[in-house]
Amino acid sequence: MKRFACGDVVPGCEDVFLGATDDEVLDQALQHAAEAHGMTDVPPETLEHARGLVTTVA
Numbered sequence: 001m002k003r004f005a006c007g008d009v010v011p012g013c014e015d016v017f018l019g020a021t022d023d024e025v026l027d028q029a030l031q032h033a034a035e036a037h038g039m040t041d042v043p044p045e046t047l048e049h050a051r052g053l054v055t056t057v058a
């Protein structure tokens, strides 16, 4: 399973996303970023940075 912590990109945010694949986790994170942080237009480099922060958990 994959895991992404929003706090790795947005300091202070404690939301964590889990999914089967990187894309599944990042889709959730993007939706969260738009709703919770008003980040409706995430640059590709930020998305790639976030992808690099996705970890694999058991």
Ligand SMILES: [Zn+2]
Pocket: 006, 007, 010, 013, 014, 015, 032, 033, 036, 037
């Ligand atoms: Zn967040």
